[in-house]
Amino acid sequence: MSERARQLLFMRRTRVAALVMLALVAALAFHLFTLQVTEHGHYRTLSDENRLSLIPSPPPRGLIYDRSGLLLADNRTVYSLEITPSLVADMDALLRQVRAVVEVGDDDLRRFRKALRAGGFTRSIELRTRLSEEEVARFAVLRHHLRGADVVGRLVRHYPYDELFAHAIGYVGAISRDDLAALDQRRYRGARHVGKTGIENHYERELHGLPGFRRVEVNAGGHLIRTIGGSKPRPGSDVMLTIDTALQEQAYSALGDHDGAVVALDPRSGDVLTLVSKPSFDPNLFSGSFSRERYRRLLNSPDKPFFNRAVSGQYPPGSIIKPMVALAALHNHVGDMQRKIFAGPYYQLPGYSRRYHDWREEGHGWINMNTAIVQSCDVFFYDTAHRLGINRLALFLEDFGLGRPTGVDTTAELSGIVPSPQWKREALGQAWFPAETIIAGIGQGYMLATPLQMAAMAAVLANRGERVVPRLVKAVRQSDTGLWRPLPVAERKRVIASPPEHWDYVIDAMNAVIHRPNGTAYRISRGMDYVAAGKTGTVQVREIKEDVRYGGEKEELEPGSKLEDHAMFIAFAPVENPEIAVAVVVEHGGSGARTAAPIARKLLDVYFGLLRAQFSLHASG
Amino acid sequence: MAHAYRFARLLRLVRVDYPLLFLLLALALIGVMALVSSAGGDAELIERQLVRLLIGFALMFALASVPVHAWQRWVPALYLGGLVLLLVVLFAGEVIKGAQRWLDIRLVRFQPSELLKIATPMLLCALLAGSAADRPGFSRTALAFVLLAMPAALILLQPDLGTAFLVAVSGLFVIFLAGLQYRWIALILAGAMAAAPFIWNSLREYQRQRVLVFLDPQSDPLGAGYHIIQSKIAIGGGGLWGKGWMNGTQGHLGFVPERSTDFVFAVFAEEFGFMGVCVLLAVYLGIVVRGMMIAVSAADQFSRLLAGSLTFSFAVYVLVNLAMVSGLLPVVGVPLPLLSYGGTSAATLLASFGILMAISTYRPMMRRGIV
Numbered sequence: 001m002s003e004r005a006r007q008l009l010f011m012r013r014t015r016v017a018a019l020v021m022l023a024l025v026a027a028l029a030f031h032l033f034t035l036q037v038t039e040h041g042h043y044r045t046l047s048d049e050n051r052l053s054l055i056p057s058p059p060p061r062g063l064i065y066d067r068s069g070l071l072l073a074d075n076r077t078v079y080s081l082e083i084t085p086s087l088v089a090d091m092d093a094l095l096r097q098v099r100a101v102v103e104v105g106d107d108d109l110r111r112f113r114k115a116l117r118a119g120g121f122t123r124s125i126e127l128r129t130r131l132s133e134e135e136v137a138r139f140a141v142l143r144h145h146l147r148g149a150d151v152v153g154r155l156v157r158h159y160p161y162d163e164l165f166a167h168a169i170g171y172v173g174a175i176s177r178d179d180l181a182a183l184d185q186r187r188y189r190g191a192r193h194v195g196k197t198g199i200e201n202h203y204e205r206e207l208h209g210l211p212g213f214r215r216v217e218v219n220a221g222g223h224l225i226r227t228i229g230g231s232k233p234r235p236g237s238d239v240m241l242t243i244d245t246a247l248q249e250q251a252y253s254a255l256g257d258h259d260g261a262v263v264a265l266d267p268r269s270g271d272v273l274t275l276v277s278k279p280s281f282d283p284n285l286f287s288g289s290f291s292r293e294r295y296r297r298l299l300n301s302p303d304k305p306f307f308n309r310a311v312s313g314q315y316p317p318g319s320i321i322k323p324m325v326a327l328a329a330l331h332n333h334v335g336d337m338q339r340k341i342f343a344g345p346y347y348q349l350p351g352y353s354r355r356y357h358d359w360r361e362e363g364h365g366w367i368n369m370n371t372a373i374v375q376s377c378d379v380f381f382y383d384t385a386h387r388l389g390i391n392r393l394a395l396f397l398e399d400f401g402l403g404r405p406t407g408v409d410t411t412a413e414l415s416g417i418v419p420s421p422q423w424k425r426e427a428l429g430q431a432w433f434p435a436e437t438i439i440a441g442i443g444q445g446y447m448l449a450t451p452l453q454m455a456a457m458a459a460v461l462a463n464r465g466e467r468v469v470p471r472l473v474k475a476v477r478q479s480d481t482g483l484w485r486p487l488p489v490a491e492r493k494r495v496i497a498s499p500p501e502h503w504d505y506v507i508d509a510m511n512a513v514i515h516r517p518n519g520t521a522y523r524i525s526r527g528m529d530y531v532a533a534g535k536t537g538t539v540q541v542r543e544i545k546e547d548v549r550y551g552g553e554k555e556e557l558e559p560g561s562k563l564e565d566h567a568m569f570i571a572f573a574p575v576e577n578p579e580i581a582v583a584v585v586v587e588h589g590g591s592g593a594r595t596a597a598p599i600a601r602k603l604l605d606v607y608f609g610l611l612r613a614q615f616s617l618h619a620s621g
Numbered sequence: 622m623a624h625a626y627r628f629a630r631l632l633r634l635v636r637v638d639y640p641l642l643f644l645l646l647a648l649a650l651i652g653v654m655a656l657v658s659s660a661g662g663d664a665e666l667i668e669r670q671l672v673r674l675l676i677g678f679a680l681m682f683a684l685a686s687v688p689v690h691a692w693q694r695w696v697p698a699l700y701l702g703g704l705v706l707l708l709v710v711l712f713a714g715e716v717i718k719g720a721q722r723w724l725d726i727r728l729v730r731f732q733p734s735e736l737l738k739i740a741t742p743m744l745l746c747a748l749l750a751g752s753a754a755d756r757p758g759f760s761r762t763a764l765a766f767v768l769l770a771m772p773a774a775l776i777l778l779q780p781d782l783g784t785a786f787l788v789a790v791s792g793l794f795v796i797f798l799a800g801l802q803y804r805w806i807a808l809i810l811a812g813a814m815a816a817a818p819f820i821w822n823s824l825r826e827y828q829r830q831r832v833l834v835f836l837d838p839q840s841d842p843l844g845a846g847y848h849i850i851q852s853k854i855a856i857g858g859g860g861l862w863g864k865g866w867m868n869g870t871q872g873h874l875g876f877v878p879e880r881s882t883d884f885v886f887a888v889f890a891e892e893f894g895f896m897g898v899c900v901l902l903a904v905y906l907g908i909v910v911r912g913m914m915i916a917v918s919a920a921d922q923f924s925r926l927l928a929g930s931l932t933f934s935f936a937v938y939v940l941v942n943l944a945m946v947s948g949l950l951p952v953v954g955v956p957l958p959l960l961s962y963g964g965t966s967a968a969t970l971l972a973s974f975g976i977l978m979a980i981s982t983y984r985p986m987m988r989r990g991i992v
Binding site: 002003005006007009011024025028035036037039044046217218 | 753754755794797798799853861873874876909917922926933940949
């Protein structure tokens with residue numbers, strides 16, 4: 001009986017346990033059904049997201065050519081060692097191993113660690129770039145042992161002319177956090193660089209292109225298993241500059257060791273033929289790995305090589321303003337073409353004791369407007385400015401394009417200053433002094449202009465009152481059609497309504513500056529086989545003390561000393577139908593006639609030499 | 622004719638429960654298939670598993686021939702030996718993955734806890750079946766709990782939560798099947814609930830972490846929660862019909878962790894889908910049903926309790942593993958019977974089926990008066 005009872009009890013208990021088990025199995029089966037059937041779509045998506053990865057292929061950047069088709073900026077494949085932090089278990093160990101294979105400098109390491117801490121927006125972080133072929137080969141052998149490290153080939157900007165076009169073209173550099181906020185994330189997937197300054201920045205939209213994608217299967221370790229599909233990137237558009245490389249080279253070498261800027265324009269179209277700012281730097285530094293030490297040295301250099309003097313450098317224009325002052329005087333009937341005034345060693349405002357000295361210590365004597373321009377007489381223009389008054393002068397100079405950006409298609413352009421009582425009140429909160437009108441007449445005091453503005457001003461003179469908008473890019477080649485699309489030339493606008501005789505008069509005087517023996521720039525006319533017009537300027541950097549001027553010994557300055565005057569020169573040629581307008585600014589160059597004018601001459605020689613060469617080519621061919 | 626006779630005698634000598642053998646072979650076949658896929662071309666791994674299965678089946682056949690009552694005599698010694706080995710492991714064992722479980726005895730590395738998976742319930746069966754009354758009395762039951770608690774606690778100390786749990790479950794099944802009154806069960810459950818906070822405090826940090834991550838896998842998607850998330854993605858991604866054998870991406874691309882061992886079900890479910898899962902569940906269910914049939918028709922209380930306990934323990938292994946892999950339970954490290962790669966556990970399982978077969982074949986022979 002006992003055995004039977006036990007058996008029955010056991011069977012009851014087994015039934016209970018079996019039922020409980022069955023319930024659990026049913027629950028489990030239901031759960032699995034939910035996972036595999038009901039929610040299958042969701043999990044399949046997650047599964048695909050796991051294994052499929054879209055790798056963006058950044059587009060090749062558009063190329064940059066000069067006006068004759070010379071390549072100024074292209075792309076080269078550069079091999080870099082990149083590390084994907086998410087795959088690395090022991091970063092220090094990996095870095096030790098990698099450094100045994102590939103040379104990694106302290107700078108590279110510091111930059112890498114900084115990027116690592118910042119927790120970048122790219123999957124992998126560059127450790128070393130510009131690997132040599134030998135280094136790539138050495139790495140390839142040990143690749144399997146270095147999980148998380150890989151050598152990646154990327155197209156990197158390359159500027160074959162190094163520092164020659166650094167300020168004209170600008171440069172590309174690594175995308176920073178600030179850049180990232182401003183960029184369209186979709187267009188910049190996979191991109192590492194972006195145009196930072198100059199054409200590279202201003203034409204970023206055209207140059208960048210559209211990224212493509214590769215759909216790849218990856219494993220849990222993030223390693224690529226195979227490519228499944230994708231789309232090709234659309235390369236950026238090519239850009240053709242208005243700049244002529246031969247002129248650019250000439251301007252660059254002619255400046256020599258001086259700091260300064262040279263800008264040349266075609267006054268007919270506004271095409272910028274030359275845009276040089278010195279000192280320059282090698283823009284290739286920014287697209288490669290940049291030693292911090294080197295960067296800091298450049299950045300902190302007292303010569304400021306990154307500063308684009310051609311568009312951002314604001315200088316007192318000095319005497320090159322005189323033709324404009326003369327035009328303003330004629331325009332407002334306060335000047336006369338023939339009337340002579342007596343120009344002594346200095347000028348005094350009626351009722352004031354302060355003396356405004358002429359550059360020529362003994363003065364010019366009886367002098368008319370023409371000679372005043374030719375010899376750059378200061379006293380004559382003190383008087384003219386006084387009679388014009390600052391407001392009429394300012395208005396006229398603004399019409400010439402001073403005091404506001406020219407609208408050139410590049411970055412960092414500054415507007416300069418045309419001082420006036422209103423400007424001074426707003427900018428400085430101070431009242432205008434009559435004395436300030438006097439020095440404005442010779443382009444000093446508060447007045448500031450960029451070299452580009454000076455060239456544009458020369459172009460207005462050359463065009464006899466018509467202003468053009470300077471431009472650096474003449475055509476864009478779209479990658480899809482492969483055809484060059486010329487950019488429209490901005491319409492020339494009449495801004496100065498002086499009658500022809502005024503222009504004849506002033507341009508004749510500027511012509512005489514170069515071609516007449518008493519002209520300030522006469523020395524550059526020797527051997528010149530074209531007719532040019534110009535104006536020199538010498539801008540005081542320090543104040544000359546009264547006691548030095550009278551009797552005291554004038555100290556001799558080292559050439560290029562920071563106390564030396566700035567040398568200025570504007571010119572255009574040929575006088576009939578001008579084709580080129582030039583502005584030269586040489587910081588601490590001494591006198592405009594001695595330093596700046598010869599640079600312009602060299603540039604003009606190359607221009608007309610080229611033209612003749614092309615002409616004879618046409619004639620013979 | 623003579624050959625056939627000799628063969629029949631041989632068959633009688635090897636005491637085998639054919640339905641069970643058939644189901645186990647089917648399961649082993651599924652297991653090898655899943656392993657071929659999850660091993661990802663590691664031929665050595667497959668070879669080792671095949672050898673282990675062969676040893677396991679040999680062990681099963683051997684144990685099937687051992688009379689059940691021999692166990693009843695020897696089990697106290699087995700149990701005590703197991704306890705001693707557990708202590709040795711605790712003090713001199715090899716550390717693998719942060720837990721001391723292995724004993725290196727020259728030829729094979731061996732987990733003494735596996736021995737106790739069988740020895741413990743068997744001892745309890747002997748103890749409780751020895752009772753003269755319909756149900757075991759208080760003192761026997763209390764002793765049973767003590768005998769159960771000792772190995773479970775030692776295994777927990779290794780620490781191996783999964784095995785400790787399985788040993789405890791097998792023993793509890795014996796006590797339950799032996800007829801412990803429901804009011805006692807209720808009382809014990811209430812006591813366990815009251816003790817839960819203390820148990821929580823005694824858990825190791827990684828064990829607590831597992832429980833916490835189980836409650837919210839997304840809280841640590843790259844760390845401990847990664848296993849559960851990836852495993853669920855594999856299972857769910859399999860769909861109704863699966864991605865096909867050897868075509869599972871989660872498994873082959875390495876997203877599923879421990880894909881050959883504890884998480885082999887995820888690889889299987891991804892490749893064979895819900896349909897494959899149903900087939901697998903049917904095989905498991907078949908084994909459990911056959912085990913229950915053997916238990917119900919066993920000849921005496923000891924065999925009955927032992928067969929029931931082994932069968933239900935087996936069912937719990939399966940349920941716990943599947944629940945763990947599919948995200949219903951925390952990751953406790955319980956392998957899936959005969960599918961997960963691993964030597965000792967397969968051997969233990971097949972050994973327990975050998976005992977089950979001995980119980981199954983013992984009854985008819987007794988009727989025939991052979992023994």
